[in-house]
Amino acid sequence: MSEALRLAEALISRRSVTPADGGCQSLLASRLAAIGFECEMLMRGPDDARVTNLWAIRRGAEPGPVLGFAGHTDVVPTGPLERWTSDPFVPSHRDGHLYGRGAADMKTSIAAMTVAVEEFVAANPGHAGSIAFLLTSDEEGPSVDGTVRIVEALRERGQALDACIVGEPTSVDQLGDMIKNGRRGTLSGKLVVKGVQGHIAYPQLAKNPIHSLAPALAELVATRWDDGNAFFPPTGWQVSNVHGGTGATNVIPGDVTVDFNFRFSTESTPDSLKSRLHAVLDKHGVDYELAWTLGGETFLTTPGTLTEAVSDAIDAECGLRPALSTTGGTSDGRFIARICPQVIEFGPINATIHKIDERVDVASIERLKNIYRGTLERFLR
Numbered sequence: 001m002s003e004a005l006r007l008a009e010a011l012i013s014r015r016s017v018t019p020a021d022g023g024c025q026s027l028l029a030s031r032l033a034a035i036g037f038e039c040e041m042l043m044r045g046p047d048d049a050r051v052t053n054l055w056a057i058r059r060g061a062e063p064g065p066v067l068g069f070a071g072h073t074d075v076v077p078t079g080p081l082e083r084w085t086s087d088p089f090v091p092s093h094r095d096g097h098l099y100g101r102g103a104a105d106m107k108t109s110i111a112a113m114t115v116a117v118e119e120f121v122a123a124n125p126g127h128a129g130s131i132a133f134l135l136t137s138d139e140e141g142p143s144v145d146g147t148v149r150i151v152e153a154l155r156e157r158g159q160a161l162d163a164c165i166v167g168e169p170t171s172v173d174q175l176g177d178m179i180k181n182g183r184r185g186t187l188s189g190k191l192v193v194k195g196v197q198g199h200i201a202y203p204q205l206a207k208n209p210i211h212s213l214a215p216a217l218a219e220l221v222a223t224r225w226d227d228g229n230a231f232f233p234p235t236g237w238q239v240s241n242v243h244g245g246t247g248a249t250n251v252i253p254g255d256v257t258v259d260f261n262f263r264f265s266t267e268s269t270p271d272s273l274k275s276r277l278h279a280v281l282d283k284h285g286v287d288y289e290l291a292w293t294l295g296g297e298t299f300l301t302t303p304g305t306l307t308e309a310v311s312d313a314i315d316a317e318c319g320l321r322p323a324l325s326t327t328g329g330t331s332d333g334r335f336i337a338r339i340c341p342q343v344i345e346f347g348p349i350n351a352t353i354h355k356i357d358e359r360v361d362v363a364s365i366e367r368l369k370n371i372y373r374g375t376l377e378r379f380l381r
Contacts, residue, residue, distance in 0.1 A: 005111075005366070008108045019138050025073055040056070051149075061127070064127075064128030064130070067130070072106060072137065073107070080356075098360050104360045112368040116372035117372075128380050134151075164333075166344070169353055170350065174349070175318055175361070177320060179322045179324055184232060184265060185263070187273060187293070192255055200250045209287075216283075219280050225264070231302075231326055232265030232300075233327070235273070239260045242259075304342060312374070314371055
């Protein structure tokens with residue numbers, strides 16, 4: 001059994017449903033400390049939802065860039081246990097796959113990163129530059145006491161990174177076919193349109209907020225917010241929930257609530273999107289209240305030394321050149337980008353993440369470790 005597989009199994013066996021860490025980071029810190037890392041546990045959040053964060057750094061014998069590895073030790077809830085083929089926290093093997101919650105997202109990546117660094121340091125004890133780890137147990141949760149807190153602490157100390165690899169499962173059909181070199185921003189709104197409740201047979205005595213909203217909603221749905229660019233698709237706007245009415249069929253509602261979300265490219269900003277949406281509502285004379293929540297800004301790493309190092313390592317191990325993509329949801333890369341000019345995400349196939357019987361191809365674990373090590377060898381040369 002390879003060391004990376006052994007460590008992945010050890011991590012999967014620790015029950016770390018967000019925001020719990022289950023002792024994963026203590027295990028990792030002990031291994032990193034043994035090869036010269038300075039490790040610091042940063043506990044954040046309320047006592048009943050304590051978040052465990054690990055910052056670890058090893059400074060090389062020669063000056064050079066700081067390359068970080070980032071990830072999360074927390075996992076999503078299992079769902080109905082009776083639907084799993086085996087216990088999600090007892091790593092098991094079937095048909096060449098390792099099964100367990102977190103196998104793909106993202107304990108395998110963390111294990112592969114750790115062993116890659118162990119091997120690299122053993123072969124290059126006087127390596128140039130520095131290697132760092134940023135690990136949290138608050139990525140699958142609200143993400144308010146996790147990586148963002150590590151980044152704040154590092155900012156206060158004047159500690160920056162030159163490049164960082166987040167171990168998100170980005171591969172689609174085969175290991176290495178996709179790297180995420182950025183993510184769209186996310187901006188949500190809760191819109192409450194006001195009306196006057198009344199009997200449906202006497203509409204002249206009421207004001208239907210759904211009718212008031214309808215023309216504006218049609219225009220918002222049809223709006224092209226931007227055209228995107230070479231790295232990002234056009235900004236999208238979607239309604240996720242509509243709530244209105246009393247449940248009775250003979251009552252005009254007094255208000256209607258609409259939840260919506262922008263996934264935006266670098267061609268738009270939160271302020272520009274807010275302004276344009278307000279303008280549509282105002283043009284149609286809608287009486288409303290609107291609360292905004294910015295879930296994350298965009299980030300983008302243009303092709304450069306990090307994408308080249310990772311792509312070359314993938315090519316050497318897998319014989320293919322990865323596609324660069326900014327699709328998908330948010331990740332902790334949006335926080336790390338505040339102190340790091342080059343942030344990419346790369347990890348195993350993502351087909352089973354968050355699903356029942358989450359799994360990862362066993363053969364890919366050693367190859368993933370080799371890619372991370374190959375990146376170290378190319379970036380810290």
